[in-house]
Amino acid sequence: MTKVQDNPIKEAERYLENSRQILSEKAGKDGDYYDDPKYVRMAGRVAWQGVRAALDGLPEVKAKRKMRRQVRFEDYMEAVTQCDPKMSKPLFYTHETLQKVLIGDGNLSCGMVESGMNQAKEVIDWADREYRKQHP
Template identity: 35%
Template sequence: MTPVQEAKRYIDNAKEILRDKARKEEGYYQDAKYVKLAGHAAYTGILVALDGLLGKKGKGRKDVDWYKQNLAKLDKRMLNSFVSAYDILHLSMAYDGIPDAEVAQTGLKRAESIIDWVEQRTVTA
């Protein structure tokens, strides 16, 4: 399985968690536990895709700043999309469990656009 295929699997899992377990009512998810799991899954999908494109870091663990620095060298617009996805998926959803379904959908759209961007770059490489 390629990194992009794996990343898409993470996004599918996040959507499934929200759809089947988070219980959406009137535009808000009722179970923060599943919002957190979905946010983490979607953000991890982004990182899996980016890892396939950007490769390995020299020493230590990768962190959000490492991804930002490397994306800034490649595409400023995608850097902005990544920062937005990080704020929504990792901070708002995975940590805070924000229940707003529109926010979650925006985060998932950002994740999909980043993964599609990686896929286009790896196809042409």
């Protein structure tokens, strides 16, 4: 049995689940908007950590991690582009939505938040396929 921490994809999925839980239990919802930007920001941070956890499973990112403590967004973009150039745009827009719109602005629009969560899931699913190629 694999521990969650040993599998970057399971870890990423756990982060995304925690992010959704924060939104449903703490952010409060009134129609098409959340009530509390603090919890929207928190959920965005947790979702982004999930994306990063998934991408940390890529060999290109693992190599960068060995060279320095923190991997920059540009390093993730470079690694993803090397694996699959078509995924660079989804990763870029996931970063934009989660980092700038949810975390930075605390955007309360349920549609915008859901879009960010769906984008994060898309990147995590892609990373899962790449991870399975390396670990059949």
